[in-house]
Amino acid sequence: MRTRPLKVALLGCGVVGSEVARIMTTHADDLTARIGAPVELAGVAVRRPSKVRAGIDPALITTDATALLKRGDIDVAIEVIGGIEPARTLITTAFEQGISVVSANKALLAQDGAALHAAAESAGLDLYYEAAVAGAIPLIRPLRESLAGDKINRVMGIVNGTTNFILDKMDSTGAGYQEALDEATALGYAEADPTADVEGYDAAAKAAILAGIAFHTRVRLDDVHREGMTEVSAADFASAKRMGCTIKLLAICERAADGGSVTARVHPAMIPLTHPLASVREAYNAVFVEAEAAGRLMFYGPGAGGSPTASAVLGDLVAVCRNKLDRATGPGESAYTQLPVSPMGEVVTRYHISLDVADKPGVLAQVATVFAEHGVSIDTVRQQGRPETGGEASLVVVTHRAPDAALSGTVEALRKLDTVAGVASIMRVEGE
Structure with missing residues (x-):
């Protein structure tokens, strides 16, 4: 077993970061056995150094995250700051310094994931982010x-x-x-x-x-x-x-x-x-x-919380550290299909529409005609009078599957009918 510890920089020490630090300390022997080398928390970058952080050596605390990454001895950075900046700049800096990254930053990955993956691949490093989606759930x-x-x-x-x-x-x-x-x-x-x-x-x-x-x-x-x-x-x-x-x-x-x-x-x-x-x-x-x-x-x-999210972070840390020891990297971005993302108007599903309508003969026929003109087939209809409204009724229509654009056109036309007082609710029906 390697005796020199793998050194970890923790960027952020809020609810999740503090749990990561705690588990790294209390489970140090187990992590060493699973990784094949000791793992050491080498520094913790925070915004408010005066805050008391139980179980964390105050000597590890710094407000200069960039300097921590540029020390020259960091192997892995754990980013749990969140948001776009300074997280993006710090992750990029880590790659430039030869440091693999574990992140829980869903917003940054959703916005700039392709660029971050490219930077990691160019440097021959890992970018892992199990904790970014659904907390502790392995997904x-x-x-x-x-x-x-x-x-x-x-x-x-x-x-x-x-x-x-x-x-x-x-x-x-x-x-x-x-x-x-x-x-x-x-x-x-x-x-x-x-x-x-x-x-x-x-x-x-x-x-x-x-x-x-x-x-x-x-x-x-x-x-x-x-x-x-x-x-x-x-x-x-x-x-x-x-x-x-x-x-x-x-x-x-x-x-x-x-x-x-x-x-x-x-x-x-x-x-x-x-x-x-x-x-x-x-x-x-x-x-x-x-x-x-x-x-x-x-x-x-x-799907959230300090301990569950920290569990996912530590799982990634073990994987990344193992890769470091093997001088290998795990799976990176796979975007070979380059499929276009279709607009919402092309999505096909069922709909539940609730209308406030005049409680008089012929209204249902008018409504059904609008649906037919826009190519939206009706599955069921339920109408209930509402005496307290002085002549209005509630009309609920459930459709067969139709494109979202067709439904939008239908609703726009319904709102123009004199017999429709308002569209109370539109809800998609999924999972059937």
Whole structure:
């Protein structure tokens, strides 16, 4: 066994970084045995050096991350700062210094993953990022290694614990959106500013990463269609229950039927209660993978938090350190297919549309005509009078599969009808 330790620079020491440091210290002997050499925390770069960090030698703390990387003896850098800058510059600096990188930075990888992969490959170094998607759940490595010989056609999952907690509470207790969000905030599942979660930005970054790996093509964050879940209401859940469904915020990455393009999208959707994703509760994550040879696989577990995310970081650290000892590198970017990313308008799925309409004869015929004119076939219709509104009714239409562009045209035309007071809700129906 090699006796000189592999030296690690930890960039960032928040919730995840502090757990990484703790595990590296408490499990040092196990890590040494698994890697084949000692691994040593050589420095910790932070913004606020005065903050007390239990279990970390104060002598390791520095505010100069660049100087830490340029010391000349660092083997691996762990980046858990998050955001675009200074993380991007620091990772690039690490590669220039001959340092392999382990990152948990989904936003940066979704935006600049291709450039970072190219820099790592040019330097003959590793870039690992299991922790960037779904926390502790082993997902990245199975997609790019275990399923490397298979053809993946679809990846669909719940990849944000905050939104799943909120929607689960709305479903199980009948709470409204704000009430469920307040509970998530009180329990620490939601940030003080939950925008990145509830508006789907977090999930969209993860979808870009998953689509790129699954389909061997480059998918950037800008390629991902994104819709948040702040407009999901108790009425939507009531409609979903009548259909034998629930509502989840899903990240969906698909290969076109002809194999010539891919799509990536994030939005709330109704899914049947019989689908495995429907039973994912609280703040858990789950990702459903459909491959030609392997069939259907589901990966499930805690998708966030200090310890779960640190577990994924340490798994990558072991792999990267082993590669260092073997003077080898692991899998890099695989983008050989160069498939185009189709716009959302070409996505084909089913829809649940709730309309507020005049409660009088002929309205249903007018609505059905609009759907037919735009090539959207109706599956079921349910109409219920609402005496409290003084002559309005609620009309719920569930369609057969249709392109998103056709549905958008249908809704635009419906809004122009004198007999339609408003479009209360539009929800896609997935997983059937």
